[in-house]
Amino acid sequence: MTARAPNINRSKIYEEYVQKLAAIPLPGSERRLFPTIRELLCFAALLGFSEKRRLPLDRSQGVEDVSYQQFERGDAENLIYLIALAETEDPDILREGEEGRCAEIFEEYANGGLAIIKDHLLREGGEYPDRALMSMLRERGYLVPAQAEPDLAAISF
Template sequence: MVQRLAMQKLPDTDRTLFPTIRELLCFAALLGYSEKRRIPLDRDKGVEDISYQQFERGDAEDLIYLIALAETKDPEVLKDGEESRCAEIFEEYANGGLQILREAMLRGGGEYPDRDILELLKERGYLNTDEKEPDLSGIKF
């Protein structure tokens, strides 16, 4: 599923849903955290390591620490030497988020994962499609 979402082109397009596996895992971790779905990795089923250097670019590394801090509510998790603890929390929420995405794709048939995920985000209240255009009349430059 990870390969499909981050590497395979969407049907009838020349783009992928997520530009990189890093972006997919960050999205999944945020979704898992939001839905309170933290699932330990089953190392017996095999896991593919993603180089930590991939997360040092941009804001991805900050997100790992932010999720760990939000989960533990303990600033000690940000100290040197706690990186593996932070990574484990992030991985488990990403795993939970990937499970949510998998369920959404199975429910929607999986042919169009972008539509399946969009529908999931709508039904869970992350996207408000009923919202009208914002009233900009009071804004002056």
């Protein structure tokens, strides 16, 4: 019998931002920034991992969960295990029975990423979360602005 992976939790502390990013359409649009909460949590977990921001969920503030079945679609489930493996550097984390530990590591990095996103949205005003996230990604060096003209002086033969 294989163990069933647990649902993925998120802190209610960030629920306003989760809704703003994954449920409410962008201003003047029918489109949401993240098509699902699952995608937002994956983005937040990668951001948290990249920034070394792992924050335990404060369960006293309440949690919301996303069914693990949502993560089994596409490659989202693989991301949970990849982050756990990268964090522990121990292949035993991938063994049957370790699903709960993997989920907890993912949740804590997603929580850290949501904290980073919240802080940035608060600084930017948050009216246009898409612009605020792009600004954050540029500021932190994840996106490099395109050069208008190539630097021909940098080319050598």
